[in-house]
Amino acid sequence: MGKNSNQLSKKGSHIMANKVLVIGSGVAGLSAACELAELDIDVEIVEQSDFPGGHAIQYTCKATDTCVKCGACMVEEKLDRVVNHPKIKVMTGTRVQDVSKSDDFSLKLVKKPLFIDPEKCTNCGVCFEKCPEKGAVVKGFSRNHSPFYAISEDKCLYLKDRSCTICQEACPEKAIDLNVPEEAKSTRADAVILATGFTPFNPVSKPYGYGEFRNVVTNLELERMLRTDGRVLKPSTGTEAENIAFIQCVGSRDAKLNHLWCSKVCCGSALRMAGLVKARQPGTQLTFFYMDVQTFGRDFDVFYAKVRKDVRLIRAIPGDIYPVAGDRLQVTFLDNVSSETMQEEFDLVVLSVGMTPCRGLQETAETLQVQLAETGFAEKDGQGTPASEKGVFLAGAVTGPMSIPESIASAGNTAFEVVKYLGV
Ligand SMILES: Cc1cc2nc3c(=O)[nH]c(=O)nc-3n(C[C@H](O)[C@H](O)[C@H](O)COP(=O)(O)OP(=O)(O)OC[C@H]3O[C@@H](n4cnc5c(N)ncnc54)[C@H](O)[C@@H]3O)c2cc1C
Ligand code: SF4
Ligand code: SF4
Ligand code: SF4
Incomplete structure (x- = not known):
């Protein structure tokens, strides 16, 4: 009609x-x-x-x-x-x-309220540099959009208790108004x-210590880290991660959650990130815990054949993760070949969370x-x-x-x- x-x-x-x-x-x-x-x-x-x-x-x-x-x-x-x-x-x-x-x-x-006037802001970054509260002024992801900065309603001290107006005073363009309704x-x-x-699956309910152990991150957080820092760093120390595990299908293909669908993109996305990490940090060891590898995108098979040389593939989904000496993490999984319970240590674990409504x-x-x-x-x-x-x-x-x-x-x-x- x-x-x-x-x-x-x-x-x-x-x-x-x-x-x-x-x-x-x-x-x-x-x-x-x-x-x-x-x-x-x-x-x-x-x-x-x-x-x-x-x-x-x-x-x-x-x-x-x-x-x-x-x-x-x-x-x-x-x-x-x-x-x-x-x-x-x-x-x-x-x-x-x-x-x-x-x-x-x-x-x-x-x-x-957006607080920063896009007509006046020149994206100079002074507000970001001067703000005393971590996370109160946030950066966007693309310079193609202005303003590149925003003020977080949850973190800004002025919006909490009126105790700070530093950015408003420091902005050379007078682009910030903290009282915008x-x-x-x-x-x-x-x-x-x-x-x-979609909303990415929140993995706090899984036994992987997300939100508890600093070196357990999601694939989305790894994407952002690679985009902003260009390297994979351990959140606990800020130093380069040397031994990374990817755990696939977190929150997807999961009967207990009634999430029976495959999120389709997370295998390809994780393997492409692994390929990038290997190219930028060649000494890094990469392990990929998976159920099946879903291929997506043009020429994936060619890429997959290449990346398999750099990534150790283990067909198992780990049961749990515990912290061990220093800031390392111990991953427990059932070995498919020997049927024995295995434990291995990593210094960063990436949870490949799937897509939910x-x-x-x-x-x-x-x-x-x-x-x-x-x-x-x-x-x-x-x-x-x-x-x-x-x-x-x-x-x-x-x-x-x-x-x-x-x-x-x-x-x-x-x-x-x-x-x-x-x-x-
Ligand atoms: C970790 C991860 C890695 C991925 N990597 C790749 C990859 O390498 N290659 C690839 O091809 N695909 C990848 N994908 C898939 C890709 O993210 C999706 O295909 C794509 O983001 C879908 O775009 P969309 O516009 O449908 O949804 P979204 O990207 O989710 O955008 C939806 C927008 O709507 C806004 N919104 C939501 N509700 C409202 C509302 N009520 N009012 C106003 N706005 C609202 C949101 O804020 C958001 O900006 C990945 C997915 C995940 C989870
Ligand atoms: S200080 Fe002002 S002009 Fe500079 S980025 Fe912040 S809001 Fe924009
Ligand atoms: S008012 Fe203070 S805390 Fe709030 S964004 Fe500006 S500088 Fe940061
Ligand atoms: S990790 Fe792979 S198999 Fe699992 S849900 Fe994502 S795309 Fe599907």
Whole structure:
């Protein structure tokens, strides 16, 4: 069922160009926005966090002597296009609070205080350097978006007890206002794209000491470390890790959690990170505990054959982890060949956490009348009238685990469906 027969929609006596609201600025939301804007459709992107780009903007390029097709650079390219496109407006720190639909959608938005004025900020970094509280001024992941810095509501001392105004006074551009209030906004749209992605599994419930032992980190934390420091450092000492274990399938393919799905991307992502670590820190020993190796992406088989020479593969999922002498960690696992319980020491353990349904999806899905599958991910073709017939479309990992290229392809298909619906 299409909406308009031409590119304009009527509201009262006004005639307005078609406008699409995209919820979520991950690679799927950015890609859908680019496709639509190229067709001269106005797009507004609503992003709840301080920075656009979703999870994938946090990943490092894993190329060594050649490109390993990890897809990380594709996100930077999309973000660059979005921030410079005259038909696209990005609203960070913003959530949809309420939606009503008659001919088009009327949406109430809430914008949290962002404290740094993007029009005035020159990204000089003075606020970051001068702030006395760790984590109160945070850096973004991409210089393609300004401001590159944000003030954390949870950590800032002024917002806690009014005891500090250092950054506001030090900012040479007077770009910081610590008293900015939350803002209620409203907007309209002819169609809505839900591209809220996924939430990484939180491994605190697993017996691996995450949150307790400093040298147990997640794959996402390793991605960020490689992106910002370029090397793998032990959080306990800040020195280079020499013996690293990757534990796969943490929070995926797990009957106890009722997470029966494979997250599809974490095997390839971990092995590509291992390849990068070996190239940058050649003395590092790398061990990979796994169930099956899922291959994704173009040319993965060629890459896999190469990386197998650098990584010791053990087909077992460890039972638990204990701290031993110094800051080392002892990993216990059942050896598949001898059927004996084995113990080995490592100085860093990386948990390859999988993808789970986006936090808050149930509430957003109810507001937009989107159906959820048994897994908790959004369902494209559930029972009853598909949400798309009412002008609500889905893109990317909000529907289930997928890679960056798959998310881009999904967004392309969604943009095509939206165009058909609008009758453009
Ligand atoms: C550890 C790890 C490593 C990975 N490595 C690779 C890799 O090397 N190569 C690869 O191809 N894929 C990789 N992936 C998969 C990749 O992260 C996804 O394909 C991609 O991020 C999906 O994009 P998305 O836009 O659908 O979702 P997301 O990246 O999750 O983006 C969703 C966005 O929506 C925002 N949002 C959520 N809820 C709301 C709301 N209510 N209102 C407003 N905004 C909201 C979020 O803040 C976020 O910015 C990896 C995944 C993991 C977990
Ligand atoms: S000190 Fe001011 S201009 Fe410099 S990065 Fe911070 S907010 Fe921006
Ligand atoms: S007010 Fe103080 S604690 Fe808060 S961000 Fe600025 S410098 Fe940091
Ligand atoms: S991609 Fe690999 S690590 Fe991730 S859930 Fe699937 S099998 Fe496990």
